[in-house]
Amino acid sequence: MFHVRSLLRLFDRPRPARSAQEPAVGLTAGSSAESQPTSGLLTVELAAKAAAPTTATLRVFVGAAATPAFEKPLSFGPQELRTWVAIHGHLVANGPLAVRLELADAAGAVLAQTRLTLKVRNEGELAEITRRSLTSRGVALVVDELDARLYDYADDSLAAWYDRSPEAIEAHLKMLGDTGQASPEEVEALRQFTRDGFMVVPGVVDEDLLSRLNAALDDAVAKKVEGYEWGVSQRLHNLHLQYPAIRELWLHAKVIRMLRLIFGAAGRPCQSLTYVFGSQQEHHQDTIHLTSFPAGRMCGVWTALEDVQPDSGELVVFPGSHRLPRVYMKDAGIPKVGEDWSQFGETVTPLWTRLLDNKFRREVYRPKAGTVLIWHENLMHAGSMRLDMSKSRRSIVGHYFAEGAVVYYDSSGMPGVLYEGELPA
Template identity: 60%
Template structure:
């Protein structure tokens, strides 16, 4: 490959360029073959879009989106690769679209996480205003406790079982109060190819109370169609989300109503972790009591070997290759 430095339309320098791809996972070869067959770009050069990829190739579906998903779990259990508890949780992921790891986070880490949030509030990190529903991005790069949660061995182990590949973190979002975000699918925002290879991870840093803007999930809604920007006739979002909200949210609402899906309030104890399927419909309930916090951290993870991008904005995704805990 030849690398060129261009000033306007004039090439001012060029030199041979070698690209070494650090990815030896089995999924990589399947994805690479699909990209070759479809002519999809192997390197992001401009806007990323769902139309670039062959989402119709059913052979690329992850095991949990296949008709024989329960047999896959039975095979893992029979070979003693997982415990019966793991199997129950994976079955819930297949049927409900999420699983729960109750009170997983250790007390010392939980204390450090809450101390980190105290510091965020006291210093108004990233302009955070006390009492607001705004999210704070990327605290894993500032606070060791948040990074320790981001790379928690048991969370990564469970994600590895779900993906069948090593899980790689992408981003973290931290909340002091409930988000009050409309119901949505993450697929349109944190978008993998092949479909299915992204999960959200929601950790409660305190006991969540009803009325605090609790997370609400719609069990089974992960089987609904995936919505992408092109299918909605939407341009990529550069900064203003009004058009997106006017088209995407009503579309999601119609899908939920047509399938008669009901939301459930998630009221976990501190330290509990919820892992959800990328396409699960979820959102934040209204904060009926504005004085009650809902301290929580969300991480998003992609499977190593997939293509990661943000269909809503057209930006390429980033998987962090931090050393995994041994």
């Protein structure tokens, strides 16, 4: 069974006390979409347990359907089995959605069941064109692994405006300027994004927020969050859940505005990564790790918390490389990644190297504190070697997806989970 992490932290929450007489087979399930209207994939985490080793068929019923939309055999016992399924929310109506999960024996008798009511919200043009594509392709309503093969990436009509011809791009930029939707400075930033695969936006973060961000990072280091040891290139995950200043940056109004201008839809964050020192990560595209359908609907956002110094393990970008072919797991021909990334590194990194083939300028990025870099999902980028191990490179990275897209992680086959709350106007 593929190793499952708790995507929604449901298994970290207090569980109801079991009765003195437990059932022979138990099934529990939960989803963040029970409480929060959710776009794209609706992820349901579930846990099965039995007094003795048991094999049963998981059946998932969606809406009023009398036949299951998904079936899969599961083997479990006294040790709780945790797994998940994802529902393509684009394929159902907005509003409440009834979901019933059952465990059935070989004869079809129901051993355990549970019911959920999920809240579906897919609104806007991107959600509609995604719905039409999924319907036309016959994509399954319920899945237990996400893969690029499921989706019609060959349909050029789904390309984002910034992935189209130079003439189409310029026409779009002119429209934004002529209609007052973007200022002249914003139009130029968008033009850089389409040309280079990234835009640089100086002075986004003011001194007060910078001070609070650095204080939050100091506190996380002092507390050795995630076992952090001073001097290592380790990144700290999702500190926005613990530190208000990092959450404020995560939802910064200027960043959200620029993403809306890029996507033509709201940009919703999915995670944050915080660094004290340079990552020293090899060149890569984010597409295979943070995957959207339609393509191009993800951006990375890199914020400098200090003036970046030479030899500190600076970020490196390859301008124009976002136009290279996207690499998915189907292209690599290897299984999804569980815990061991060695085969991925041995197979996919050489593919990226061959794509670069010394055709692109290597640009070392040394911004001032408070500067934000927004990059295209397919931009090749890396962390350079830390030639001076004493120099820090304090920064925070967020990854954002266009509302209305399907969001998943092609490298692992897992569904993505977005922030579905209120965004700045």
